[in-house]
Amino acid sequence: MIENLELATLQEIWWILIATLGAVFLFLNFVQGGQTLLFDVAKTEDEKTLIVNSLGRKWELTFTTLVTFGGAIFASFPKLYSTSFGGAYWVWTIILFSFIIQAVSYEYRKKPNNFLGQKGYESFLLINGVVGVLLIGAAVGTFFTGANFKLNEYNFVTWTHSLRGLEAAFNYFNLSLGLFLVFNARVLGAQYLLNNLDFNSVPELEDRLRKSTFMNFLIELVFLLVVLVSLLVMSGYGVAENGQIELMSYKFAGNLIANPLNIILLLIGLGLVIWSVYITKFKDANNGIWFGGTGTVLVGLVVFFLVGFNNSCIYPSLTHPQTSLTIYNASSTHYTLTVMTYVAFLIPFVIAYVAYVWRAMDLRKLSLDDLKEKAY
Amino acid sequence: MVEAIDIGMVNWARALFALTAMYHWIFVPLTLGLSWIIAFYETIYYRTGDESWSRLTKFWMKLFGINFAIGVATGIILEFEFGTNWSNYSWMVGDIFGAPLAIEGIAAFFLESTFFAVMFFGWNRVSKKFHLFSTYMVAVGSNLSALWILVANAWMQHPVGMVFNPDTARFEMQDIMAVILSPIAVSKFTHTTSSSFVMASLFVISISSWYLFKQRHQLLAKRSIVVAATFGIVASLFVGFSGDEAAYEDAKHQPMKLAAFEGHFEGDSPSGLVALGIVNTKKQPGDDLQSFHFKLKIPGMLSILAQRSTTGYVAGINDLVYGNEAEGVMGVEQKIPLGKIAVQSLADYKAAQKSGDEAAAANALQTFRENEAYFGYGFLEKPEDSVPNVGIMFYSFHIMVILAGLFIIVFALFLFFVYKGNIEHLKWLLMAGLPMFFLGIIAQEAGWVVAEVGRQPWAIQDMLPVSIARTNLDSGTVATTFFMFVALFTALLIAEVKIMITQIKKGPEEVK
Numbered sequence: 001m002i003e004n005l006e007l008a009t010l011q012e013i014w015w016i017l018i019a020t021l022g023a024v025f026l027f028l029n030f031v032q033g034g035q036t037l038l039f040d041v042a043k044t045e046d047e048k049t050l051i052v053n054s055l056g057r058k059w060e061l062t063f064t065t066l067v068t069f070g071g072a073i074f075a076s077f078p079k080l081y082s083t084s085f086g087g088a089y090w091v092w093t094i095i096l097f098s099f100i101i102q103a104v105s106y107e108y109r110k111k112p113n114n115f116l117g118q119k120g121y122e123s124f125l126l127i128n129g130v131v132g133v134l135l136i137g138a139a140v141g142t143f144f145t146g147a148n149f150k151l152n153e154y155n156f157v158t159w160t161h162s163l164r165g166l167e168a169a170f171n172y173f174n175l176s177l178g179l180f181l182v183f184n185a186r187v188l189g190a191q192y193l194l195n196n197l198d199f200n201s202v203p204e205l206e207d208r209l210r211k212s213t214f215m216n217f218l219i220e221l222v223f224l225l226v227v228l229v230s231l232l233v234m235s236g237y238g239v240a241e242n243g244q245i246e247l248m249s250y251k252f253a254g255n256l257i258a259n260p261l262n263i264i265l266l267l268i269g270l271g272l273v274i275w276s277v278y279i280t281k282f283k284d285a286n287n288g289i290w291f292g293g294t295g296t297v298l299v300g301l302v303v304f305f306l307v308g309f310n311n312s313c314i315y316p317s318l319t320h321p322q323t324s325l326t327i328y329n330a331s332s333t334h335y336t337l338t339v340m341t342y343v344a345f346l347i348p349f350v351i352a353y354v355a356y357v358w359r360a361m362d363l364r365k366l367s368l369d370d371l372k373e374k375a376y
Numbered sequence: 377m378v379e380a381i382d383i384g385m386v387n388w389a390r391a392l393f394a395l396t397a398m399y400h401w402i403f404v405p406l407t408l409g410l411s412w413i414i415a416f417y418e419t420i421y422y423r424t425g426d427e428s429w430s431r432l433t434k435f436w437m438k439l440f441g442i443n444f445a446i447g448v449a450t451g452i453i454l455e456f457e458f459g460t461n462w463s464n465y466s467w468m469v470g471d472i473f474g475a476p477l478a479i480e481g482i483a484a485f486f487l488e489s490t491f492f493a494v495m496f497f498g499w500n501r502v503s504k505k506f507h508l509f510s511t512y513m514v515a516v517g518s519n520l521s522a523l524w525i526l527v528a529n530a531w532m533q534h535p536v537g538m539v540f541n542p543d544t545a546r547f548e549m550q551d552i553m554a555v556i557l558s559p560i561a562v563s564k565f566t567h568t569t570s571s572s573f574v575m576a577s578l579f580v581i582s583i584s585s586w587y588l589f590k591q592r593h594q595l596l597a598k599r600s601i602v603v604a605a606t607f608g609i610v611a612s613l614f615v616g617f618s619g620d621e622a623a624y625e626d627a628k629h630q631p632m633k634l635a636a637f638e639g640h641f642e643g644d645s646p647s648g649l650v651a652l653g654i655v656n657t658k659k660q661p662g663d664d665l666q667s668f669h670f671k672l673k674i675p676g677m678l679s680i681l682a683q684r685s686t687t688g689y690v691a692g693i694n695d696l697v698y699g700n701e702a703e704g705v706m707g708v709e710q711k712i713p714l715g716k717i718a719v720q721s722l723a724d725y726k727a728a729q730k731s732g733d734e735a736a737a738a739n740a741l742q743t744f745r746e747n748e749a750y751f752g753y754g755f756l757e758k759p760e761d762s763v764p765n766v767g768i769m770f771y772s773f774h775i776m777v778i779l780a781g782l783f784i785i786v787f788a789l790f791l792f793f794v795y796k797g798n799i800e801h802l803k804w805l806l807m808a809g810l811p812m813f814f815l816g817i818i819a820q821e822a823g824w825v826v827a828e829v830g831r832q833p834w835a836i837q838d839m840l841p842v843s844i845a846r847t848n849l850d851s852g853t854v855a856t857t858f859f860m861f862v863a864l865f866t867a868l869l870i871a872e873v874k875i876m877i878t879q880i881k882k883g884p885e886e887v888k
Contacts, residue, residue: 057493057497060489060490060493061490063452064485064486064489066452068485068486070455070456070477071455071474071477071478071481073474074459074466074474074477074478075474075477075478075479076474076478078466078467079467079470081459081470081474082464082466085460085463086460086463086464086847089460089853090853092459092460093857099449099452100452103445103446104445104871104872107441107444108871112875112878113874113875113877114874115867115870154464155467156464156467157848158848164849332471332474332549333541335550336471336474336549339552340475340478343482343483346482347482350486350487353486353487353490354486354490357491357493357510360494360498363501370500373499373500374496374497
């Protein structure tokens with residue numbers, strides 16, 4: 001049945017799947033946010049141990065989602081994969097670097113004779129939580145603001161800026177998006193820990209986490225406003241009726257209005273994030289993560305939808321706009337997208353067993369007693 | 377197609393990929409094999425309820441975790457390195473190559489990472505049965521991920537199931553089943569996973585030998601050896617079988633690789649296999665030098681390996697480079713001009729399309745289609761560029777094979793004496809067991825050198841040389857990245873080894 005769908009439909013389905021993976025990744029960044037809380041919220045060694053062990057049971061999910069996100073883009077939009085990774089070389093290389101050092105840090109941090117010391121591995125977690133997330137935000141920002149590349153007639157990429165992608169971080173919009181994600185991850189991290197930990201042996205930590213949720217939200221709000229207002233007023237690249245790619249005024253405001261679903265998702269998403277912070281701070285609720293997480297996913301979806309649909313460019317070229325990428329010119333073939341769509345039917349099963357295991361493992365809150373048996 | 381090829385960049389990018397892959401492959405085989413061995417131990421615990429099996433399971437699991445982390449860390453780089461350093465490749469074959477990578481993520485990595493948390497932290501949180509199930513799921517997940525990445529690798533060795541689209545300038549997939557079930561994919565998967573089981577068994581043998589040598593944890597060591605040696609011997613036999621199959625497939629699809637790892641310059645029939653030899657590294661295709669300073673040959677054996685017949689003709693490097701009409705071998709020398717026609721006609725096609733000259737476009741396209749099979753050869757400068765480094769290939773292949781044979785003997789001896797009951801007194805055997813894991817690593821790395829160096833100069837066999845597959849980057853950038861990764865990986869490796877040794881010295885938990 002899938003094989004009978006139009007190519008354009010498959011391209012749209014796959015952009016929605018990529019958006020979903022990306023949005024879920026932003027939610028799972030609570031791990032990265034939680035890692036940064038080690039440095040200001042945790043005050044004692046016990047608190048640190050609890051936080052690391054709580055996050056340490058989830059970090060691989062985030063990591064796996066990132067790897068799958070990369071693989072899915074490779075398979076469904078190979079031109080985006082080759083242009084962005086090969087072009088914006090340094091920004092991606094540094095992001096990867098920050099994830100390599102994260103991957104060993106949980107396991108090695110407390111092990112005797114670990115060569116780089118506990119502080120070393122904790123600083124790795126901080127770098128991953130700050131630099132990694134910030135640059136991911138900056139890289140995603142270039143989907144809106146554009147990047148410095150040209151493609152030749154064989155679709156091979158040449159980058160036209162000497163910083164090879166790092167220049168993205170010097171654009172106020174990209175930077176704001178990155179900082180928004182960093183603080184959003186910290187909000188989610190605090191909310192996740194409130195949900196996951198047993199505070200009987202560390203009563204003060206609970207209070208600090210609530211405060212941290214609120215304070216980080218206030219900072220997040222500043223960057224969120226910058227991002228939102230900029231999006232509403234900025235110009236964006238799109239495909240005009242004559243097939244030419246042009247810079248269009250109020251492109252993203254137009255995209256937002258063009259599909260009411262975007263507005264609904266955005267409002268519900270933002271509402272849920274605000275609600276989650278409110279109940280965490282003022283109602284002593286410990287389930288804020290579910291609202292904050294869902295809200296993040298919805299806002300994340302809108303971010304990807306705004307650049308993907310309504311004849312927009314998912315990766316505009318600033319120097320050679322006609323070589324800009326859209327979901328229609330950057331995708332795999334009808335055949336490959338069909339095959340991959342069949343594979344995507346596995347996703348509900350994956351979500352089901354992840355949810356089942358998450359629930360089974362977290363039925364009881366994590367306490368210091370649990371860590372006597374096996375701990376990071 | 378590509379204006380000026382920066383060979384320095386290509387070589388740095390190759391070095392970076394080789395570095396990442398070789399570091400990655402120190403840890404991954406252990407993950408692939410140890411996950412099964414641990415699952416077997418836990419099964420025995422589940423069936424018997426004997427707590428000493430639980431302690432044994434947890435001990436090996438601890439070592440598994442230390443190893444797993446660094447395997448994950450080095451793995452993510454490989455996926456993204458295709459994009460960062462080989463972006464032309466990523467575009468040209470992303471339509472095919474991306475699919476197994478995405479399937480790997482969806483169908484394997486989540487299985488592995490989700491159940492990994494249960495396996496490690498779920499002892500008191502889920503039922504014994506579910507825990508055992510989770511341990512098996514980690515083994516299944518990690519081996520499934522190996523399946524998909526090896527399908528991807530096999531496709532690079534033997535591209536099937538696709539067609540070149542001149543409009544998009546890329547290869548496009550036509551038949552996913554041909555990609556998945558390609559004979560190279562099957563032999564690659566079976567050979568790689570079974571050899572990983574061997575390596576994990578050697579890991580257990582090495583550590584258990586050390587305990588017996590030091591007269592510590594003797595029960596644990598002997599029990600570990602029983603399971604590991606049994607698993608190892610079965611896996612070893614399979615390695616031999618699948619390795620033979622891999623060589624046979626090489627002869628069909630990558631004859632240059634086979635000729636290179638055998639140092640086989642002149643085609644002959646029946647063809648002998650050089651069992652041992654010292655390669656003359658000065659020897660070049662087409663010259664009169666001897667290819668070996670010394671060699672020990674088994675008559676007719678290469679014919680059996682490559683052609684499944686005692687008298688089969690096996691083409692040598694010279695035949696493959698310069699052609700041998702009598703034997704029906706087309707040489708690279710004859711393929712290059714046809715390849716250049718293909719490359720030029722593709723450029724003509726593009727130019728004609730741009731100027732709107734449909735007749736010229738159709739003409740150019742027809743010429744392209746006629747010579748398409750040699751497209752990749754159009755980028756080679758001279759026929760000799762198609763020959764991988766014979767010295768590296770010969771030694772890597774022979775070291776791998778000799779070690780594989782040795783491992784069978786080692787497993788058999790350990791199994792025999794552990795059943796006989798006196799293994800702890802056989803110092804010579806325990807001494808011999810100690811370095812086995814390191815020899816296992818050498819055999820593994822040598823195997824990948826054969827597979828990957830043997831594919832040079834191709835990124836995709838016959839289709840796309842590495843010089844075109846690269847990203848348009850300057851060599852300084854890639855060299856900087858290379859040294860960044862050398863420093864990082866080395867630091868992490870030192871950390872891993874130190875932690876591992878400390879944990880091994882500590883040993884399993886004692887009975888409380």
